[in-house]
Amino acid sequence: MSNCDKKRKEYSDDDSSNKKIKTSKLTDKIKNEIEKINKVKQNMYNEIYANIRRNNSLRNEINKLDKELYNICPHNWVRDYEQFSYDSTPKICEYCGL
């Protein structure tokens, strides 16, 4: 038995004597509140998904523009000291920034 399981077991053993544990029934009022909160949560999730889709679409647009830059710029590749990594020094075009 892991520590986590042990803790949970001890906690549930205490439930009967723990006065703080709510034993009230699920009333319509509580049901409505739960429904309301879950609706708000769902709207927030929908917003997150919409933002993810928007981010993906923007990333696609940027990729397209990068391809366009790659094709039209005569490029002069120079060392990029800001992007220095221990393995190699990446190159960057001093004209277009690719």
Ligand SMILES: [Zn+2]
């Ligand atoms: Zn370039």
